[in-house]
Amino acid sequence: MKIGMMSAWNLDAGPSIHAELVGREWVRMGHMLHVFSFTKSDYHGTVFVREDEEYVHRCFGTRGGLDPRPILRSDFNYFIVQDLCMLPKDELGKIFHHIRKKAKTVNIIHDAELSSNPSFYQFDWDAIVCFDDRYRSFLREVYPEDHIHMIPYPCHPILKGDKKEARRSLGLPEDNKILLVFGQRVRDDLEVIRSISNLGRKYSITLLIVSVHAAGLMEAENIHVEVRCEAPRIDRLYDYLHAADALILNRRADKRAVISSTVHQCLGAGCPIIALDSPFFEYFKDEVIKYRTSKEFEENLIEVFEGGERVRRSLLAAERYVKENSAEIIAERYIELFRRL
Numbered sequence: 001m002k003i004g005m006m007s008a009w010n011l012d013a014g015p016s017i018h019a020e021l022v023g024r025e026w027v028r029m030g031h032m033l034h035v036f037s038f039t040k041s042d043y044h045g046t047v048f049v050r051e052d053e054e055y056v057h058r059c060f061g062t063r064g065g066l067d068p069r070p071i072l073r074s075d076f077n078y079f080i081v082q083d084l085c086m087l088p089k090d091e092l093g094k095i096f097h098h099i100r101k102k103a104k105t106v107n108i109i110h111d112a113e114l115s116s117n118p119s120f121y122q123f124d125w126d127a128i129v130c131f132d133d134r135y136r137s138f139l140r141e142v143y144p145e146d147h148i149h150m151i152p153y154p155c156h157p158i159l160k161g162d163k164k165e166a167r168r169s170l171g172l173p174e175d176n177k178i179l180l181v182f183g184q185r186v187r188d189d190l191e192v193i194r195s196i197s198n199l200g201r202k203y204s205i206t207l208l209i210v211s212v213h214a215a216g217l218m219e220a221e222n223i224h225v226e227v228r229c230e231a232p233r234i235d236r237l238y239d240y241l242h243a244a245d246a247l248i249l250n251r252r253a254d255k256r257a258v259i260s261s262t263v264h265q266c267l268g269a270g271c272p273i274i275a276l277d278s279p280f281f282e283y284f285k286d287e288v289i290k291y292r293t294s295k296e297f298e299e300n301l302i303e304v305f306e307g308g309e310r311v312r313r314s315l316l317a318a319e320r321y322v323k324e325n326s327a328e329i330i331a332e333r334y335i336e337l338f339r340r341l
Helices: 014-028 069-073 089-102 133-139 163-170 186-199 234-243 261-269 294-306 309-324 327-340
Strands: 002-006 032-038 056-060 078-082 104-108 127-130 148-150 177-182 205-210 224-228 246-249 273-276 289-291
Touching: 002 014, 014 032, 014 078, 014 261, 014 327, 032 069, 056 069, 069 089, 089 104, 104 327, 127 133, 127 327, 133 148, 163 234, 177 186, 177 234, 186 205, 186 246, 186 294, 205 234, 234 261, 246 261, 261 273, 261 309, 273 294, 289 294, 289 309, 294 309
Parallel strands: 002 032, 002 078, 032 056, 078 104, 104 127, 127 148, 177 205, 177 246, 205 224, 246 273, 273 289
Antiparallel strands: none
16 A cells, blocks of 8 residues: 555654554555655654654644645555644645545544634545544544544554663663653653652662653652653663663543553553553553552552562553554554555
């Protein structure tokens, strides 16, 4: 198949993670891919995490402006849009009739609710894709039921590692308990630092902060804070996950239809994930270890440090989830959808 996809790419943003997981899998499967993405001077995200592949064309920005020539000149018979709200909708609308002449069109929804922008609704899509029933419930208010398709968010493949070797290669203490926070929202994650400090009276803990937003982040009582100001490539991120005893995700949401791209990106590492019980993690059961209070958070950390049964169940559930929702399987479900259009 020949596929064109308009999306964030090689960025630290959820739509980019989704696009890369399925897009690279399509390429591996032998399909031809053209990616149309944000210019490097005006992009959706906070940092680029790797160099572009030869099939990436950077031709638009978040503040408007679209050079249509890469899209119009490229050969594809399926055209995919990821996170339409962040794209130059009106400019895309002006060339959409040309796209429809040569391609079936698919809109992958990343929004938590119906858009208030009328420009969002000017397109006649052949299919609308969402991740679960929460998204379908508001999409069916506008779109025909037979146009809406549910395909889960993909997971990074399972990639286990050796904890001691990862710590040695990263220059991290080999005997401490290491807790990892990373990415754009580390300041949210660090709201639990008091609880971590409490446990620092009993355990030797290193709090590892990996983020370009980490400059100036605090020290804490009873624990060692290690700050790495970087946006790691996926292979280096997995090194950090292999080195850690747990990944902390303290992410709140004011809307229900949200999903954690970070969990899908990280579940395959074999690192326990401790997450706030919020809509971001609503569709996970044992795959992540949830907490609602500081007391529960501390109890979960102790279970991780002591190798509790709940942690073992969580890691097994995470591995099953990754296998069921691997990038390979999800990419193939999109190909099956394209064939039906």
